[in-house]
Amino acid sequence: MSNERISLLSHIHEKVLFWNAKVLVSRIWHFRGGTDEGNIVHTDLVVLDQEGTHMYGQIPPEPSERLKDVLVEGNVYLMKGFMCKQAKQTYRAVDSPYMMQFTRFSTAIPQPGDEENFPYCTYDLLSFTDIPMPGPNTRRFLDVIGRITAVTDIVIVHSQYQPEPSETRTIVLEDQAGNEIKLVLWGARAREFEAEEVRIASQSGAVIAIFVGTLPKTYRGIKGLSGSSACRWYINEDLPEMNAFRASLPESLAAITANIPGEQAIVPAPVREPPVELSVQQLLALDPFNNLKKQFMVKVIITRMGSDNRWWFLSCRECHKTAYTAGRQYRCSDHGCSSVAADPSYCLCTFGSDDAAEAEFMFFDRAAKSDVGKPLMTLIYRKYPGFTSALDLPYIGGADVGLPVEISRLVTKKYRLVVSISTKSFQPASTQLSFQVGRIDETFKPELASFGFGGASSSAGSSGIAVPIPTSFAAGSSTLVDLPPDEV
Numbered sequence: 001m002s003n004e005r006i007s008l009l010s011h012i013h014e015k016v017l018f019w020n021a022k023v024l025v026s027r028i029w030h031f032r033g034g035t036d037e038g039n040i041v042h043t044d045l046v047v048l049d050q051e052g053t054h055m056y057g058q059i060p061p062e063p064s065e066r067l068k069d070v071l072v073e074g075n076v077y078l079m080k081g082f083m084c085k086q087a088k089q090t091y092r093a094v095d096s097p098y099m100m101q102f103t104r105f106s107t108a109i110p111q112p113g114d115e116e117n118f119p120y121c122t123y124d125l126l127s128f129t130d131i132p133m134p135g136p137n138t139r140r141f142l143d144v145i146g147r148i149t150a151v152t153d154i155v156i157v158h159s160q161y162q163p164e165p166s167e168t169r170t171i172v173l174e175d176q177a178g179n180e181i182k183l184v185l186w187g188a189r190a191r192e193f194e195a196e197e198v199r200i201a202s203q204s205g206a207v208i209a210i211f212v213g214t215l216p217k218t219y220r221g222i223k224g225l226s227g228s229s230a231c232r233w234y235i236n237e238d239l240p241e242m243n244a245f246r247a248s249l250p251e252s253l254a255a256i257t258a259n260i261p262g263e264q265a266i267v268p269a270p271v272r273e274p275p276v277e278l279s280v281q282q283l284l285a286l287d288p289f290n291n292l293k294k295q296f297m298v299k300v301i302i303t304r305m306g307s308d309n310r311w312w313f314l315s316c317r318e319c320h321k322t323a324y325t326a327g328r329q330y331r332c333s334d335h336g337c338s339s340v341a342a343d344p345s346y347c348l349c350t351f352g353s354d355d356a357a358e359a360e361f362m363f364f365d366r367a368a369k370s371d372v373g374k375p376l377m378t379l380i381y382r383k384y385p386g387f388t389s390a391l392d393l394p395y396i397g398g399a400d401v402g403l404p405v406e407i408s409r410l411v412t413k414k415y416r417l418v419v420s421i422s423t424k425s426f427q428p429a430s431t432q433l434s435f436q437v438g439r440i441d442e443t444f445k446p447e448l449a450s451f452g453f454g455g456a457s458s459s460a461g462s463s464g465i466a467v468p469i470p471t472s473f474a475a476g477s478s479t480l481v482d483l484p485p486d487e488v
Contacts, residue, residue: 006078016084030064046094049118050118055099055100081107086098086099091140146209147174152169170184171193183214185228215228277416280298283435304351311403314345317339321333323339352417
């Protein structure tokens with residue numbers, strides 16, 4: 001392709017290194033590591049060309065800072081010098097075999113006045129009944145349409161996975177069959193939603209909305225949706241799906257409820273008190289009955305993994321307890337839970353010390369993934385390349401006690417952890433309190449041992465001190481060998 005040729009998105013492929021295209025930015029959001037603050041990890045965008053072909057694009061941190069004040073939703077740009085890559089396998093914003101990958105050499109040149117020649121939105125609507133249960137391998141963001149029947153005021157909640165409280169707003173949507181689903185907007189999206197304008201509009205007719213870029217969530221086994229930075233909405237627009245939806249509704253409908261009473265709060269998480277920092281010895285001395293729901297902060301070095309070396313389990317999709325196979329389905333270990341679906345989930349048993357005492361710290365899926373840095377299924381596929389069905393997982397899970405190198409590396413790392421008392425502490429065989437890691441507040445840089453050279457090193461070498469050095473790791477296991485310092 002010539003350096004100046006402008007291509008349609010449908011013509012872009014991997015066989016050419018760099019591309020140019022004129023597109024409208026339909027959506028753009030900055031990913032900052034799960035919060036509204038902090039440095040930009042990458043910028044995500046959905047673009048459309050004049051034919052209506054859509055494509056997802058990603059911009060790395062350095063050009064993100066350069067382009068964050070240039071790129072505006074609804075404007076047209078000549079994107080030059082971007083690469084074409086295979087689309088991501090998970091969390092796809094739109095369905096497309098390819099994605100745009102920007103580099104620090106890519107540019108975006110505004111094309112004012114061209115907006116009316118481009119479609120401005122794209123979506124792939126999913127019925128409420130087809131919304132999947134949340135799992136570790138979410139293939140794509142979800143787009144839904146419905147009539148807004150209720151909108152809450154902003155509610156402050158504090159998730160154990162976030163360092164700061166978040167603003168939320170809950171919206172109740174109803175489909176044409178009368179099914180309801182609750183959508184929770186978070187952070188900036190909760191603030192941007194014009195609740196009062198929507199309520200006023202409902203007094204003169206139904207308010208139909210399309211929400212794009214949502215994710216499935218559950219609360220006490222009930223399916224819902226969550227909308228954060230990737231989420232956008234279109235309300236009472238002249239779109240074919242909205243017009244058809246409106247035509248199917250009865251003439252007389254109740255106005256939107258402005259508020260949902262507090263006792264019916266859809267996200268009933270209170271604002272948590274800031275976690276108190278304690279030593280390991282102070283944690284172990286806590287009264288579990290008075291402190292079961294509280295969070296604490298502790299600074300530890302991971303000294304070892306649990307004796308059984310288990311690193312994952314099958315987690316029930318509804319209650320997250322251990323699940324087993326029952327024919328071609330799963331069965332939750334809690335007989336009061338009717339779920340027949342399960343997903344593999346991290347479960348890392350570690351022991352951490354602050355030099356004065358040692359305690360057990362359990363890392364489950366979210367906390368484990370944030371430190372391991374890879375989705376669980378990536379490690380399982382690499383270790384068991386032959387298995388083809390999710391139903392094979394129970395047969396390998398029970399005996400899978402060899403730790404991948406990514407997990408073995410947790411040993412000797414130093415963290416500041418936000419923890420709570422685990423219910424494992426109440427098991428009959430328990431001899432001391434066990435703690436569940438809610439999130440990693442800080443990972444400290446490794447403190448490297450100093451090695452002398454010359455006369456001092458030869459003296460140390462003759463003393464016979466052995467230093468453990470990790471060597472190559474066989475599949476499913478890790479090996480440590482002892483070498484004298486002069487061989488290191």
